[in-house]
Amino acid sequence: MTTAVRAVPGVTGDAIVGVVPAEVVRPTEPDEVPELLRAAQRDGRTVLAAGGRTKLGWAPPPSSADLLVDTTGLGRVVEHTAGDLVVVAEAGVRLSTLQEHLGGAGQWLALDPPEPEATLGGIVSANASGPRRLRYGTVRDLLIGVTVVLADGTVAHAGGKVVKNVAGYDLGKLYTGAHGTLGVIVSTTWRLHPVPATKRVVVVDLADPLAAGPLAIAIARSTLTPTAVEVNATTGGPATLTVLFEAIPDSVAAQADAAVALLGSGRQQEQLPEHFGDRPGGPDDLVLRLSFAPASLSQVLAALPDGVAVTASACTGVAYAALPAAHAAALPAVRAALASHDGTAVVLSAPPELHEGLDHWGPLGDAVELMRKVKDRFDPERRLAPGRFVGGI
Amino acid sequence: MTTTLAAPAPASDRTAALAARLRTAIGAERVLTDHAQLRTYECDGLANFRVTPGVVVLAESRQHVVDAVRLCAEAGVPFVARGSGTGLSGGALPVAEGVVIVLSRLRALGPVDADNARVVVEPGVINLWVTRDAAPYDLAYAPDPSSQQVCSIGGNVAENAGGAHCLKYGFTVNHVMGAEVVLPDGSVVHLGGTAPEHPGYDLLGAFIGSEGTLGIATSLTLRLVRVPEAVQTMLVGFHSVEDAAGTVSDVIAAGILPAAIEMMDALAIEAAEAAVHCGYPDGAVAVLVIELDGPQVEVEAQFAEVERIAQARSAFETRIAQDAAERALMWKGRKSAFAAVGRISPAYFVQDGVIPRTKLPEVLSEIGRMSDAVGLRVANVFHAGDGNLHPLVLFDDAVDGQAHDAEELAGAILELCITSGGSITGEHGVGAEKRMKMGKQFTPEDLDTMQLVRCAFDPDGIANPGKVFPTPRLCGERPGPRTGVHAVQAAGLGEVF
Numbered sequence: 001m002t003t004a005v006r007a008v009p010g011v012t013g014d015a016i017v018g019v020v021p022a023e024v025v026r027p028t029e030p031d032e033v034p035e036l037l038r039a040a041q042r043d044g045r046t047v048l049a050a051g052g053r054t055k056l057g058w059a060p061p062p063s064s065a066d067l068l069v070d071t072t073g074l075g076r077v078v079e080h081t082a083g084d085l086v087v088v089a090e091a092g093v094r095l096s097t098l099q100e101h102l103g104g105a106g107q108w109l110a111l112d113p114p115e116p117e118a119t120l121g122g123i124v125s126a127n128a129s130g131p132r133r134l135r136y137g138t139v140r141d142l143l144i145g146v147t148v149v150l151a152d153g154t155v156a157h158a159g160g161k162v163v164k165n166v167a168g169y170d171l172g173k174l175y176t177g178a179h180g181t182l183g184v185i186v187s188t189t190w191r192l193h194p195v196p197a198t199k200r201v202v203v204v205d206l207a208d209p210l211a212a213g214p215l216a217i218a219i220a221r222s223t224l225t226p227t228a229v230e231v232n233a234t235t236g237g238p239a240t241l242t243v244l245f246e247a248i249p250d251s252v253a254a255q256a257d258a259a260v261a262l263l264g265s266g267r268q269q270e271q272l273p274e275h276f277g278d279r280p281g282g283p284d285d286l287v288l289r290l291s292f293a294p295a296s297l298s299q300v301l302a303a304l305p306d307g308v309a310v311t312a313s314a315c316t317g318v319a320y321a322a323l324p325a326a327h328a329a330a331l332p333a334v335r336a337a338l339a340s341h342d343g344t345a346v347v348l349s350a351p352p353e354l355h356e357g358l359d360h361w362g363p364l365g366d367a368v369e370l371m372r373k374v375k376d377r378f379d380p381e382r383r384l385a386p387g388r389f390v391g392g393i
Numbered sequence: 394m395t396t397t398l399a400a401p402a403p404a405s406d407r408t409a410a411l412a413a414r415l416r417t418a419i420g421a422e423r424v425l426t427d428h429a430q431l432r433t434y435e436c437d438g439l440a441n442f443r444v445t446p447g448v449v450v451l452a453e454s455r456q457h458v459v460d461a462v463r464l465c466a467e468a469g470v471p472f473v474a475r476g477s478g479t480g481l482s483g484g485a486l487p488v489a490e491g492v493v494i495v496l497s498r499l500r501a502l503g504p505v506d507a508d509n510a511r512v513v514v515e516p517g518v519i520n521l522w523v524t525r526d527a528a529p530y531d532l533a534y535a536p537d538p539s540s541q542q543v544c545s546i547g548g549n550v551a552e553n554a555g556g557a558h559c560l561k562y563g564f565t566v567n568h569v570m571g572a573e574v575v576l577p578d579g580s581v582v583h584l585g586g587t588a589p590e591h592p593g594y595d596l597l598g599a600f601i602g603s604e605g606t607l608g609i610a611t612s613l614t615l616r617l618v619r620v621p622e623a624v625q626t627m628l629v630g631f632h633s634v635e636d637a638a639g640t641v642s643d644v645i646a647a648g649i650l651p652a653a654i655e656m657m658d659a660l661a662i663e664a665a666e667a668a669v670h671c672g673y674p675d676g677a678v679a680v681l682v683i684e685l686d687g688p689q690v691e692v693e694a695q696f697a698e699v700e701r702i703a704q705a706r707s708a709f710e711t712r713i714a715q716d717a718a719e720r721a722l723m724w725k726g727r728k729s730a731f732a733a734v735g736r737i738s739p740a741y742f743v744q745d746g747v748i749p750r751t752k753l754p755e756v757l758s759e760i761g762r763m764s765d766a767v768g769l770r771v772a773n774v775f776h777a778g779d780g781n782l783h784p785l786v787l788f789d790d791a792v793d794g795q796a797h798d799a800e801e802l803a804g805a806i807l808e809l810c811i812t813s814g815g816s817i818t819g820e821h822g823v824g825a826e827k828r829m830k831m832g833k834q835f836t837p838e839d840l841d842t843m844q845l846v847r848c849a850f851d852p853d854g855i856a857n858p859g860k861v862f863p864t865p866r867l868c869g870e871r872p873g874p875r876t877g878v879h880a881v882q883a884a885g886l887g888e889v890f
Contacts, residue, residue: 168843
């Protein structure tokens, strides 16, 4: 290979769902990435990107992995203009590092996935989010600019450094959640938010998880402005509803009181419960991301077999569930039950022996052919993260 | 003064044959080919760009749209979707000998799904109707372009429309959850839905704001927001533009996210006073309209803070709206500003550039210097919180050479926005008007990459060709001035900004 960046042989620790890449390369300058991809194109090699590797196990295993581009060397916070509430940071910057950097100015990137060591590029590629998506939205609402290197080495920018910008197609949306199948992200630009002054938490214990749904609807229809409403449950067992208020002291106090009155019970506390926002599941589970019409939370919980650990971002229509491998056969029935609520169940991760033949994505609707056409235009040789996305992409 | 880009001519044989097939498929009464009728559709809100289309189809159902697009695809004839025609960048400018597909008769709305805070609408539904129908449930549709009394949701989606309140609430793309789209080959796909996430690429995110170049939406699922507990509006007068701009930065830096911060300079205030007698502070060189919303206690605390910040920046008068009528009057001055400027100047150009908020003082000063150097007045009325400028370059088209000078000045202001780290358009779209500027904001590689998406959706390039991208084939056009008051304003139907 002609590039100045040296590739090293992949080792077991580099495996992507059991597939060890032939080579791993760790560029330290964004400018090195186009050359790496041009070289890979010349040699017809397949390319995957990895950042903090906190979610590299999400999505199916690649059908081929010749080169893994480790982006953690692209670690610069390039520009933070506090007055503009905008930051430009390279793809390998870890979320925790960025938040520390921004915290000095009383600002933060309003994304709180439960993997603080995740890198920005990985967060975009996996479309990771956390409980506060209720208030701030997700990557698609906060990413205002992106630089991506395409399969042929082309460097493509989209968006810009201002929040309000409708010039050209918003390709940042397209790269979000694409699992590296359209290009390698090298730089990201984000809209920021001020760090709220203080927080107050209202916790309600529920004997029946299905009681959470109506309570979440009541909150959503009130004038309360929680930053998160989380439900932690084991289906068939008890559940906890956690309502998080983050604002000035007078506001969180008044809202917490109002929330207790609205919900009929609840204890107030200053600190978040332990494991707030953590996704359930371990190596023996199928970890599912459920997405559904927000008001159908109770119906969705009812569609799961008993004994399934669930973390739901109520009011948003997103939940994570850990389906024990022994219950894997229940997945089609879960998907069928969700369908009437516009619901889908994506397998984020699964025990290695279950990947073969597993339908990770579920029904894809009528746009999958169009998605393949997009992929064909961006990566006609199918060399980027092959096999890791929907419809065989 | 208008530039007619296509001389009246009989439709080509190909277009005539297509019209015949359209009549058979959709009904003769919904297919227009009479030249006088076609002229109605020759422009949108950017009235100096005019092209007479070959055929206009007045669709009344999704099937009509599917049939029209399919027949266009079979004939290889370009089509342009059109909603209410209020766009300010020529996004709905017809293609000569092409087909305009009018969506304004597709107006099914709802019912409102209050528990999910969603509503499904057809593209011809007027923006304001959504909030009207949602109001009984204490819900609202957040994107509020000033033309919201007349602009359509389909057009909002095409342009990714903004409005005064997108500082806090985001743009159309943040509020559209799903779309049924007729692709340029006539096939139908469903992108997104009621749920927040669906497996696969976020094609919906790419579609919104694509200015009609990727297909036509025939149904849209909108997210509604809860009406806040409290809303407070204040009007603050300043003796200098720099103090007003500095106040905007200081408010944001204090960790306050207002629902809106709008700014007008002396010329814009003068025009608004003359037009609607909004009673803005005497002697103000700049005013800010600041709106805060949320829980009552937060709004009260933040208002005190904003007032303190403004006074530290030498604000000489601060008024707080005591009731809905006073609030409406504060907004009336702001929202009438475009039309009002049309009254004090024979003609004007409006631009939609965006700059980083922190650059407001220096960019406004520079615009002032540029204005003085050319000897043309520039009125500034804009979304200050977002750094989204709307400079209005005033001129008299009866004076020889002034239109040219004004056009140069407007272009120079846009380039100043780009060199300041901003964008050529914050909410009006690129359309036909600014596509030649795209190469100043993006590299050829960036634009080629966008075209990959275009090619995946529309390999034959028949969906609204000649928009967004600086294709050489259409580079001969030159932008011209906006003249007088837009027809929509003249008819008393709405305001434009």
